[in-house]
Amino acid sequence: MKKPDYRDYSVDDLSRDDYFRSWVIDHNHQSELFWLNWLEQNPDCTDKVQLARAFLQALGEKDTSLPSSELDQIMTNILQSNPARVVPFWQRTAFQLAASLLLIIGIGYVAIAYLQRSDDSIGGLQADSTNLTNSDFVETVNTGAQLQTIRLQDNSQVQLYPKSKLRYPKQFDPNRREVYLKGRAFFSITKNPRKPFWVYTDQISTQVLGTSFLVTTTASNAKVEVHSGRVSVYRRNDVSREQQTSKSESAGMVLTPNQQVVFSNTDKRLVKSVVDRPINLLQTPEIEYIFDEAPITQVLKLLEKTYGLTFIYDEASLSECYLTANLTNESLFDKLNLICKITRSSYELVDGQIVIHSKGCDNK
Template identity: 30%
Template sequence: MTQQEFNQLLKRYLEGKTTEQEDRLLAEWYETPANQVELSLSEAQKVGIEKRMWRSLQTRIRPAGGRRTIQLAWLSGIAACLVLGFAWLYSQSDTEPEPRVATLVREQTGIEVKNTNPSEQEVTLPDGTTVLLAQNSSLVYEKTFNQARREVYLTGEAFFNVKRNVAKPFVVHTGELDTEVLGTSFRIRQNEKGKTTEVSVRTGKVSVYARGKNQQRERNGVIITPNQRAVYDASTHTITPGIVEKPVAVQSGEKKTALVFREASFEKVLAELTRLYGIEFVISNPTVKDCRITADLNGLSMFTQLELVCKSVDATYEKRGTVVFINGDGCP
């Protein structure tokens, strides 16, 4: 039996148009050693296919009038055969499964918000979460949002200020990338062609991970915190963590950091910057730690502040992922 003939037979079987002899042919096809192939499907995909097949089989073995009786062993063979067949069709498909967001819009079970204005549009979700939707961006969520789960589908760019709820994590689906939080503020920016997606955190902690066909109990993902970002490349399926271009102050409480230093150690200056921005600094050469700094850093961006203090002790800095390394030979 060719694959095309087998596909046609499967279709006729699900429509209830096969004979008992053809049902047995399906089972015999499955038992052939040449057809025992491994398929690169996730466990969830295999379980989903199997459930669909068993529902179909249960309909077939309980026809009106109860005329057909099928032995359990033979029924299991048919089920395995159907799972294998549909899994093969799935793995050989030239197109990816239809995104959930498209299904929601088509079935009209979701609510879609599009921003066609030149400025950001504020959207308030049923749980109190606010979303600043950028121009030409769209957001889709189910009508049952916040009843059992909190999930939204983003195309474009948006800034989220998520209402905290430890019982219901908030998940943003952006193409293949998922961003999951309990309650925090962050921005997601997807480029026009969807090849890269960037997630940057303002407050709180965010879990960013990519979905893959073969992933079961392991996912490609990272945890990012304030002033950190993660960039997902859809072409290579990689996530690269880093530091945002313009870090902002994230300290909490009433006490504000006074960035005026007089003969302060270089180590103390960096400690104040860490407290203000939440970014880790590592001094490669211990002799640089005790170099003295006199400076007023108020009103400057973080990387300008860092550039000034490094030059004053004849040092340089480089970003390595989410950490900044300081290199220098010692005090001038």
């Protein structure tokens, strides 16, 4: 059945629409996916949808057993008793419309609480996907100058940075674990293959099973850096679209240790690269980084093993290249700069991998 053009609907029209009510009142999963996806495609209609949703939820708080016919009658009575309804919605402020509708039925406080939760909750309307109420969540804001440690119900640990906010349920859903972040936090997630862990921000969604990673969000971009394990990062609108279509093909980007992905609000795409400061994943004895006429290919294989990154190079062109140097206290990129200088090579970062370009070494 073809859906109507909801962009032309008023708050009144939305409140009467069966498919809209199916989402708000009956918590129908299919309807929920449709409306979340529709909002992502029509963000300018968010205020209108929130007001219609707040109105129906306010009625629901009053009496959740009201049949559709009675809801229709209540709506009709309210609108007929309110002469201001002839003023088009777009010519009035959201506050005035909400007040005129909700104060008449004496339960305006319910909608105000709901709207406040919608504005303040991290991740917007998608935060309601588990049908949990506001009282089921804990919201922590780090107002101090030091990292704040939060231990979740599943023993996962979050290091919340200053001026950052985390919203999470007191008890996780039986099938998945979901939290909502604004700002920056380092996550150490307890492994549970049957219960994926999701971190939602305004721009991206990150799915993990058990790993440690850093998530940073700003007004202009979002970034995920992996320290251990493996994560999948998605654009927020891709997640709801995949859930709606049930496709096996995923639009997520897989990250492994020392890789990162950045989402920019400007071009709306995910870009994978190597983290700024790769860490040692393997405790290598210092003596192994003291080289005396060592083949460069041997050096690069050691770097791969130590940092868990993929190096791409032509072994034939590097077959006559050797290194004599002490690289014990050098960072990965300092090591690479020295290697490339000695071997007259260069490197670039492509899709989270390190590509070495070399024309070979003339040792004659």
